[in-house]
Each structure stands twice: as C-alpha cells, then as structure tokens.
Amino acid sequence: MRLALRTICMLTVAAFCSFGAADSALGQAPPAQTTKKPPSSPAAPQSTHYPILILAFGNDPNWSLRIGLKGPERLDRPGYPPIALDPTEVTHEAAVDSWTYHAKDSATGALVAVHLSREACADAATDPTGSPAPSTAKYAFRASVDHAQLSFMKGCARIAAELFPKINNQPDEEDDADKKKPPAPTITNFKNPVAVAYLNSAGSVVFSRGATKRIVAQSGTEPALSHNGKKLLYTRSDSKTGPDRTIALYDFDSGKSQELVHGLVRQAFWSPDDTHVAFLKAQDQAWQVWAFPAGMPETAAVFSPKAVTSLHGWVDDHTVLASDMENVYWLTVDMPQQIVALKDMYGPGFQIMSSDTIRVHPLNPDLLLVSADYATAPVGAPKDAMGLSAGFFLYEVRSKRRTTLSPPDQWGRAAEWSRDGLQVFYTRVVAGSPAATFRIFWDGTDVQRHVGGTGFVVGQ
DSSP states (O other), X not given: OEEOHHHHHHHHHHHHHHHHHHHHHHTSOOOSSOOOOOOSSOOOOOOSSOSOXXXXXXXXXXXXXXXXXSSXXXXXXXXXXXXXXXXXXXXXXXXXXXXXXXXEETTTOOEEEEEEEEEEEOSSXXXXXOOSOGGGOOEEEEEEEEETTSOOEEEEEEEOGXXXXXXXXXXXXXXXXXXXXXXXXXXXXXXXXXXXXXXXTTSOEEEEETTEEEEEESSOEEEEEOTTSSEEEEEEESOSSSOOXXXXXXXXXXXXXXXXXXXXXXXXXXXXXXXXXXXXXXXXTEEEEEEEETTOGGGOEEEEEEEESEEEEXXXXXXXXXXXXXXXXXXXXXXXXXXXEHHHHHGGGXXXXXXXXXXXXXXXXXXXXXXXXXXXXXXXXXXXXXXXXXXXXXXXXXXOOEEEOSOTTSEXXXXXXXXXXXXXXXXXXXXXXXXXXXXXXXXXXXXXXXXXXXXXXXXX
C-alpha cells in the first residue's frame, strides 16, 4: 500500500515534535511522588536515521543536498551536473542533538560527510525551492557538507517531505508495470539546438537552421558555428597530397561562401561575442594561435607565440584554450593565464593524443568536457579499426574532480556542449553501422541518437 504525501508530512512533523518533547523532558526534574511502573514490553529501538526527508542548502559557494529515507541522495551545485550519493552509515550524537550522515560520491568514490545539528539557522543561504523568502528565513537545523574533492560547504536545513512525493511500502501491479518502462528523463528544462552543422556520411558539410538544411561544401572538416547561429567556419584541404588548407566562411542568410585564410592553417573558432576568429597557423615548424576581427581576415596576426598542437576554442572574449602533448593552456594575447598538466586532467583512465578535444562549458569556465581514448577500456567497450576504445569525461579545474560521462558500452568522441550546457552531442561508432551523432544529458542520462553524421557542432 502507499503512504500519501500528506500522511508522510504529518508523520515526519509528528516525529520531530515527539523527539523535541522527549528532549525537553530530559532537562526537567521529575515530579515529586512518582511511582515507577515496570515496562510492559522491551523499549522500542530508536532510529539512527533521524531526521529524514531533509533539504540542506547554503551559499559561498551555492549548493543544496537532499537527505532521504536512506541518507544523502544528491548534491547539487549551480553550473555543474548533480552528484549522486550512495549513503553508508549515520551517527547520532545525542548529547548535542546532532547527526552525521556518511556517504560516497557514486561517480568518484570520494567520501562525503553531512553534519546536521538541531539549532536555529538564519544565515544568508537561500532556499533553492524559493520558499520561504530569504529575509524571513529561519530554519530548524544547521548543516555542513564535507566532500573529499570539493570545498567545505555550510548552511541551513529544513524538513522537505514535499520533495519526496512517492514512497511505496509494498509494490503493486502498477509498480511492476512502471519498472518495465524506461526511466523518465531527469533533465526537463533543456533547449533543443536550432542551428547546427555536421559532416554527412559522404563527408559533405551540412548547415541546418530550423527546418532548412543545406550542403554548403562537398568536403570539409572542423566545422565551427557562430553563437548567433548564422555563420559557419570550416577547414578545406587544398591538396590531396600537400598540407595546405583553407579556412572558409559560409553565411546562412546570404547563402554565400568566402575564403578567409590559406596555407598551413586549421581549427578555427568564433569568440563568444562573434567579433573575432582564432585559428592555428604553422610558423617555423610549430603551431601558434592566430586571430583576426570578424570580416577582416587580412589583418590576421599572432594571438599567442606559445607553441601548441591543438586549439580548443575560446574561454572568454580575451582567452583561448589550447594544448600541447603535456599541458593545457589558458592563453591571452601576451602569456598563459593558467596551465594544467594533461596527465593530472586525464588520470590513469585515458591516454593523451593530439586528436583529443577539450570544450569549455558555455556557462561555467571551471567545467571541461574532454574527448580521448581510454588507456584501459571498460569491460565490453567497442573498439575502432585501430583497436582503440574512446570516451569522454568531465573535469572540474578547481577541485580536480573527474567523472566519465560516456556510456561504457559505446565508442564516443568529438563531444560538444549544447548552448544551454545541459546536453552533450558526440560521435558514436558502432561496428557494421555508419557513424552517427548521439545526445546525452550532462548527468549521464537519456542517451539518444540525434542525427546521422559526425563532427556535430551547435550554434544556437
């Protein structure tokens, strides 16, 4: 049978009241002339998992965490995918009326401890559900979260039975039927891209906006769309035997193409405001980042003299992300702002290659999406013609937290963010079938085939 949400709320609140009454009674002197009666039955065991159905939250940094019937379930931070938690044990410190919930980060195995104490809390934290208003917010618990890979977080907590709308004591026929259905998507507020580009099975460059789809070039590589979804950059080989290439521009509104730069050039990217284009150019037997204002390719000049092997796009209007075989660099016009060793970023699970791609989250520059070959492939992972298995992972620069996002039973590469940052599009290769672009949410759920083709990029 099922417990109705109203009943759950009443039971939870009643539990809090009864425990509060018991705590008050412990602090009072017993009334005079009382007669002790022997217990009629053994004392009822006290739950070590109390309180339950709790929402904890705080700011600086902003975070929220749900504690369900079994313990911590999920940690949320703005700009990052939710972290699923596996509860372990809970300890109750009766003397100070506090509880410590222990858990593990299900993706990385990092230890997590959530501490709750029954004391009034009215700090600057904003309830992530929007109620009550921050100016009048007073909560029954003080909370803190210690995640081994993240910063220490503190805030408040409240009873939140409304966040756990369905609890079944006994399964019924409807539940059995529901188990056969695929799980509902966990991300519901995403926006499907309306301007995209990719390479079809014949190697032609396809530019699609809304319902209109055009083949803009019979051959090409490295498509890159402007953020307004109107202009496409791509690289075209000028010779079947030589290394010279051309970076070309296609304007969707006019339907015209334009050649921008020629020679040993590749990997062009639009700046976030679409006012500049950065690309790689070979100089003195080394690749450097060059750039020019949009519409003025003849003024192209060195952006950074640092020798690199790959360009991965812009971080902001003044910074690009590039790498060699040892490090990834945040490059400005004059010098690297930041350097991270690739061996630290990749860890033992992936191997470094010049064909790898690194993409900055469109709304959170701390979150990177990395496509690479596995050093040790997951069991059952498919391999390409070269015998390699490929996947992609998320990397948080500040915390150094790394989580594999690609499904273990797939070969996936060339992963790209959607503009809303909630979806990842990647090239999937399956033996005996043409390569295609698949979509996965940033929390690893709802894998779906999106379009036939490879090298998929998003404009809008």
